[in-house]
Amino acid sequence: MEGTVAFDRAAVERLLSGTEDQSLLRFLTCGSVDDGKSTLIGRLLHDSKRLFEDQLLTLERDSRKWGTTGGDIDFALLVDGLEAEREQGITIDVAYRFFATDRRKFIVADTPGHEQYTRNMATGASTADLAVLLVDSRQGILTQTRRHAYIVSLLGIRHVVLAVNKIDLVDYSEARFDEIVAAFEELTAELGFATKVAIPLSARFGDNVIAPSPNLSWYRGPALLDYLETIDVTADEAGKPFRFPVQWVSRPNHDFRGYAGTVAGGSIAVGDEIAVAASGQKAKVARLVTMDGDLPDASVHQAVTITLDREVDASRGDILVAADGRPQVSDQIAAHIIWMSDEALLPGRPYLLKTATRTVGATVSELKHRVDVQSFQPLAAKTLNLNDIGVANLSLAEPIAFDPYDDNRTTGSFILIDRFSNATAAAGMFRFGLRRATNIHRQALTVDKSARADAKGQKPAILWFTGLSGAGKSTVANLVEEKLHLMGCHTYLLDGDNIRHGLNRDLGFTDADRVENIRRVGEVAKLFVDAGTIVLVSFISPFRSERAMARELVGEGEFIEVFVDVPLAVAESRDPKGLYKKAREGGIKNFTGIDSPYEPPTAPDIHLDAAAEAPDALAERVLAYLVSRGYAGSHRR
């Protein structure tokens, strides 16, 4: 009967007695849009009897509402779980489905075929050991088929099944099948798959999905499920060098210091010698601790806590490795990159790179080329856009330990994270170090102004707002800061009144004190620039020479003079703090504009007509200046 589960009493007995030896296969389905990926998974779930009665009822109801199969059950609706997907009849995001037979447990990633969702396809591929690549028998190999075959190979999947689907629509033609297989052989000739098998099938009607079909009597090979149940995908992971990225240092008390993590390659036993990859410090494994008791040894994929026979300097992000099989250590690495963000890759722009348990600052120092997914040939490129694949040199803020991706999928993979939106901008695979880090023992890098500025993704500068009291300097400066902050810039506002309450509270308003006032503020602003910050200074600063002095404290292009210009009469009529009135009445001595001069800038970098425009419009002018000259937001939309 359809819809009942696959397990009989005998299977139950086996599972309960602990004698089951089911292995696990993680695979993905991929291929072009409308090739029937979701339908195939739905069919596998249905025919392997892993659907419950209530799920079948829902499926029948949904098929009537959303179905694209004219009244028949639409198996794609089993996996297309998002409303938008059901409405549009397409797969947008990767879905994970689970089913089991007597022989194996399966985790399936159903991935989208549309080009704009390629990043979701790569997500599904990253954890799979096998790919089922579908083609529509009528269409044959399409651009997306080529793209997906390439990505599958790039992500290190060694086993591929070509599912020649919808074979019913070409009258179960052997000739058509052979034609597609020949094209596939040519396509994959250089993609380095360990096994390749082509199976003709119809997901919609179930031909050759779980059992051989009489409609395909000319086909001698296994049905799809049969093949998936039996293929051996185990690589010799345990034989590779030991790798253990430290995830968490466990220190519950003074007597215990353990390194918690998951073995990412090879195996380890008590007494083995390990090294901290980056520093080279060595120690022997004292214990392999788990809640189930200490283990004599542990191998790839196992989560354990390692204690050592002596103290080493290791923390989260370090990798414990076999002392006699060390990984590469470098801060300059060549890598493949799959770009996943709407915002294009910009060489030189700072990102965060996460690999294993380590996160470091990184830039793409050089984009070597983009890969044409049609021909797999390199193309010259200045940038990578969404779903582009390229080869690039990475420059990291510190040297890291890594392996080429082909040697280890954990210590060889990375993602790039946008520092401002925190989006996952790219996925990548390390290929080789460009040079060994010259001094891997150094404690810290010499971090300089440009490094700090790079880290913030901005060009540090002093925005020096000058003008009469009441001109609106602080108001505009505050608005500019708000806008910069929203763009993710790191800013600081030094306001005249506020500084005079603290740092400069010993200063009065004599000319000498005014000069000292500005000198101190200039020095403080310089420190902020050195820290990589965009610093906004809002001071009347009436004298040209002091403004010039402040300008000379910092480098070329790091001082932007903003003249907030209003006629004295306008400032006086505003008089927000009632100071002009007091000054006119003689209550304040040396008040700029009344009894102390204001020297307007002769060539300000930005000249704001604060009598004619509102503060927000003025702030936008300042912002436009900063963006157009690359101080901020050149990478933002």
Next chain:
Amino acid sequence: MNSPLTHLQRLEAESIFIIREVAATFAKPVMMYSIGKDSSVMLHLARKAFYPAPPPFPLLHIDTTWKFRDMIRFRDETAKKYGFDLLVHTNEEGRAQGINPFDQGSNLYTRIMKTDALKQALTKFGFDAAFGGARRDEEKSRAKERVFSFRNQNHAWDPKNQRPELWSLYNTRIAPGESIRVFPISNWTELDIWQYILAEKIDIVPLYYAAERPVVERSGQWIMVDDARMRLKPGEAPQQRMVRFRTLGCYPLTAAIDSPATTLEEIVAEMLLARTSERQGRLIDHDESGSMEKKKREGYF
């Protein structure tokens, strides 16, 4: 040399990795504790992840005030047994207004006493990451959700704009006010959970085992009369039946199944031969098509 890990060992190791990753990268994580079998497994995994130290985060239970009494008892016993820091939060406004599953209906009741309460608690304590025991095989929109599921400042999920999640490289970066929901047992199935409970001898709420319980029939399902607040229809009298629960929630919204299974082995055997999915017993999932996705967009787990 070691033999390859079994299916369950692989799942266990993956979950432990995820749990440690959260503890290592977030300022203030919390583990949601719903008292059910999935929560019990998640808690067990958290203990394993940090052994010999205790898990470095508290547990949070959203108490709707309509949980089975057995669940609350089990919750308090478990926290005491393992020394967990247990936080309990109820939407006091909802309690004061007397919100209940009978008058408000399951949809509104769930939003006020679960989703709103959860958001209140996360905001109140300032948690930046919250573990949940959801599995991808439970429901279609869950099958699409990332292990590290980004939530905006309103705790809402945007299914069309999920971060790509490759390998085991989880992007843990968020801006202030944003948070991440983390699902360490995403890749476990219901069968895996039961097999693991069996293999690891994990304590679960007695309601999972069959016993004579007072129930009434509602829409063809058995609803347990757990306390005097259950509204009986005129002339309706609870009957004693041998029943158990495949899934646990608020008692008026959770249906029991007829079962003679009084041991773990019998439960697993019954599960293997089951013909309906566990969420069949969850009345809130049937409110409307795509209801889970809608609830998750609003901030539900």
